[in-house]
Amino acid sequence: MADRPRPPSQESFAWWRPAREVETTMLPRITDPPPEPAPAAAAPVVVPRQRDAETELLPRAAAAPPPEPRAPNVTRQASRWDRTVTMPVLGLAPELLALSAIGVVLVAVAYFGGRLGAAYAGPLYWAGHVLVYTPIVFRLLSRKLTGFTESFLLVMGLAVNQYLLKWLYSPDQLRFPDELQHWLSTSIVLETGRLFQPNTALPVAAHFPGLEEIGAGVASLTGLPVTASGLLVAGIxxxxxxxxxxxxxxxxxxxxxxxxxxxxxxxxxLHYLFFDSMYLYQTAALPFLVLAIWATRRWRRREPGYLPYAVVGLVSIAVVTVSHHITAFAMVGALGLLALADLVLPARPRRWSTVSLAGTAAVVVTAWLVFVATEVLDYLAEPVTSLLSGLTHIFSAGGSAQSLAPANPLWELVVEAVGLLCLFVLLVRAGATAIRTRERDAWQWALIAGSALFFGTSTLRFIGADGPELAGRAATFTYIPMSMLAAATIVEWRRSLRPRLWPGPLGRLTTDASWARPAPLGAAMATLLMVGARAGGWPPYWEQLPGRYLVAGFERSVDAQSVAAAQWSRTGLAEDTRVAADTNGINLLSTYGRHDTVGASLYEGPVWGLRDQQLLASAAVDYLWVDLRMSQQLPAEGGYYPGDPDTGKHTAPLPRAGLTKFDGVPGVSRVYDSGDIEIYDMRGA
Amino acid sequence: MSRRAALLVAAAALVAAGAVLWPAPAALRVPAGLLLALVLPGIALTGALFGVRVLSTVERLVLPPALSAAVLVIGGLGLYAAGVHLGRVSWTALTAGTTVAAGAAVLATRRLRRQHADPQSVTETAMFGTVLVAERERLTVRTVFWRLVPLALALLLVTGAAALAIRATTAGRQPFTALSLAPAADSVATQPNRRAVVLSVRCEENGDVGYALRVAGDDGYQQTFAVTLPPGGTWTRTLQVPVTGTVTADLFMGTTAVPYRTVHLAGSR
Known part of the structure; x- marks a missing residue:
């Protein structure tokens, strides 16, 4: 195996030199692989009458003594096994992927233990995650990595194994609210054969049908149910x-x-493992965002044959635009940033591909929002308003409204903070190097600007109640340049540490130490970041493991009893009616039940009164979903239902009398009872 | 893309379309459908678009599924705009048609195109300074076998993990029985002063359960039923109950005297 690739230049980020230097098309033609020493295993056997040129090339085989006479069948068997073939250099990829797969098994056992409430589940979960990830990233940063095949195999194997971690969490059904909303959209496409049909669970999704088209196409062609098709589509x-x-x-x-x-x-x-690989419209748009940027890099207007890249770029822009609004904005921003960098730091010859595609993306996205998805701005106004009010609050009152969701354990917050600090150090180092070397490459400056944006959006988590969610969503996009920049800096780390900078033990313990190489140092940092992301991303710490039912616990609230009640409601309740419910009820009733839903503040008082009667009328509630487990648990998310005025302040579960008071109200019917869940017909109240 | 490859891809698309459109077992239809949806159109389009360009291995692996998905998205919009019902036939026509058309484009334009690089040179390579190293090695079949054993082990392990996860979905599951009573949506009362209601029991307990059902209402109305249901079983009956007053249905499990589930339906006042 050869040593690790050496960059052509000693400057930092030299590996980001223009693609011309490393594109395979520009490389000298390879007619035959260079002769290599024959493997030892091939040495002893020379098969008589076998005119295999490859075998004859083996020097040891040529020099080997004449074989012992053997029975014909034995000779044939030996020749088959010892025949030589050429294959890509796999390096340690097979062994490391097997090790990573053991991590997948550990996480599967942890999930199993979590369902049973076993104490070993938590430690096993983290051990599994580290085993899935760390050996592979260590090898990817190692100087002994053999090249493309091993690198690509490790990356794709890691992606498969990490997707499995998501799938193993809930292999039988979609549970996250947004996934169920897209399950409904896809079901509607399959039933009606039409796009842009209203979806009461997520109205804005109706005008971004990209994911639903892929899901419905796969379901129609394979005959698989929507859930199975969705899991397949999301994974691919x-x-x-x-x-x-x-x-x-x-x-x-x-x-x-x-x-x-x-x-x-x-x-x-933050959201790589779950949110970005769920059956959501963002999952459909993300690959095409990257493809659009790839197309701009490959589009050389002054070279013949640029048209295919232009076509891929335009197709990617179109798919992103009709698939997801935020990714569409991110695409315009990313292409715009690259175009700006190209204009400020023009290449010779000047490239117009980025500017052309950025302009096209801006026009296409704007046209889609103006003529088709007109409600997007209203949809996005709420979180933006919340963000602005949080900012206003900071400047006017010296503080911000905090997220009302329960905070993570302290150790997880510390790991997250240390990980962010590491990234910040890498960014500062990259920026300083670029300034020192008077870097003129537009791509590098675009990366630095994008990485700085990552830290800018990371501060959103401290602003307003929706801050943490917005920061996580933004990181999906801003983390792309950040990861490129961090990887380039880590890979360059060893050369830049100036070996023998300090004499004596100080140097041996720091810059010259073996731990300061990219593989151990980078792998440790990446593992820290991975643990921080799993801790601070999705799912939240209280549902990192599947397990018993949790009130207002997103995936952990979707149990067989709740799903059965929601499915019954689709046929059992009258159509075009409104149902008031808790968070989980809204999630399931709006998707499986296809009802118009509203958060219920009817659970508090122990006795039915005038306030309840007025609320019922003002919210135009026809049916009421009651989950009696709300009287046994505090809400995991902080509130029992959307708009709960006591979110984050509950100190005791709701009184049971508040949940059973409806039985005594004249004209009210209890139409469904499954023990924990009751549904009332409130139209006669 | 070579002429033979273009023909092969187009033929595969037609065979897969046949498997999707004609009744075929799931073991055949699922892979055929996946090929049509996420593989073949992309391969053909990659060939048609990049026929004269040299692509790296990773580009040859990533572009086909991406372009196939793009065909579903953009083609689906086109079909919708043309007023075509999006169903099995139209998706099959779209994907198979795109594949065949792209294959035909490859064949039709192949002679007109100028090769930019010799395909022989398209070996994925790594740069080691200025030294070019081909990433292939020559091994004996025995060595190859042992090199691939860990990959097979990895596959075995993740399959085991998947089996465990599927099995675990029932672990810690809470059994339950659901009872419902709702006005019948599409039936009318067959007797005077009566209304039609639908009474239903769904059993999700751990084993077969014997239930007793009692339905009572005004004017001394009462009906009882004995029902035995297996896990996952459902029992439904449409009843004619009094229009006035409240009708109550109690479900008893086993021999207990306390109702296990209760539902009630208010009547006109």
């Missing part, structure tokens, strides 16, 4: 995204180890 799109990211780094001049390291570092994004 997730893998395409990772492959496209690898492809993008390669097209930007990155070596295979750098491309692999970038993908492995991106796997530490």
């Amino acid at each position: 799109l997730h893998l395409v995204f990772v492959g496209a990211l690898f492809m993008l780094v390669r097209s930007a001049g990155g070596t295979p180890p750098l491309a692999g390291a970038t993908c492995a570092l991106y796997a530490t994004a």
